[in-house]
Amino acid sequence: MKLIGSLTSPYVRKVRIVLLEKKVDVDLELENVWAADTKIALNNPLGKIPCLILDDGEAIYDSRVIAEYADTLSPVSKLIPAGSRERAAVKTWEALADGVEDAGILARLEVTLRPLEQQSPEWVNRQMSKINAALAQMSRALGENAWCHGNQMTLADIAVGCALGYMLFRFPDITWQAQYPNLDALYQKLMQRPSFAETAPPAA
Template identity: 35%
Template sequence: MADMILRTSLTSPFGRKPRLAAAVLGLSGWIEVTPADTFDDNDSLRAQNPLGKVPTLVLADGSTLYDSRVILEYFDHLAGGGRIIPSEPEARFAALKLQALGDGILDAGVLRRLETLFRDEPSWSQRWLGYQSGKMNRALDVLDMAPPSDTDILVGEIAVACGLGFIDFRLGDDWRAGRSRLAGWYERFAARCPGFAETAPR
């Protein structure tokens, strides 16, 4: 029986982060993934997380943890520490910085998605969409100049991979064009990362 319940959506890139981390750390068997509807006023998610956001982790005692960064740190703690968040300061802050870049790609991508989801096309703010796309493109260019590790699977690599997967799934941007180093890294990461295919959005 699972010790924890992960409230999320199978299409959420932020929800994919802890699912992927759990697979990497060998914790998947401890976790029951339960769908949550962030738009449903009656979903118990809003009692578990006042922000009504996914992912939210429900622990065995009924207490909760959120957001994805906190949940990943908790999973690292459960796995003995230093597994996906290094203990040594220089490596730790490098991993956290890379995670912030991956999460920033996701934040901007989700804002683009919401603009087109909640407004009819004639009302879309092209200025807003361009502003968010600019953030994403600058981050992707930086990642192409210095791709993540081909050996480590840390919080940074997980966040970046989830960001790239979200672009493919929801936005359809041709982010690979002109970014062969990042595209190659993503392909190699997908092949070596436990749970990558199983956690793909669907």
């Protein structure tokens, strides 16, 4: 199998971590979807990464879909519970974490792609308010627990870890580590895992 992605995308990182935790070998093909010569649309008409190419050539896209599929490929480290209520709880954590990244990317694109005179501070503030609200909810829901859901690492923790890592990478001025020490403790614990350490985005 082949995973099309980048080293800086938090969605790609989430999938890479899942595959590493599941001990599934996949080749990583780097792709810059913003480049004029990008060929991502040949596999994903939405022009987004990650995109997983299966051995028979079929393409699977959207990080949530790929992560769920990857969890079925090996009995090692089951990351998504089988029970419907438990599964929904973990997937809700994932949606919350992905939402932080969605808002962060929208805010960043506003100030990196638009000329200054065309930028909307209201739009940026709206996205940042989503991030702040989501981080506060993550902290409340985590509380003093060791993991986001249950008594072992799940996809919830992987997704949250990737969102927190994205904040450190793209929004270092957001002081979430001081504000939410329980999230910081979780992140530091996750970074001790080879899957997280190996997929950390490159230093700017």
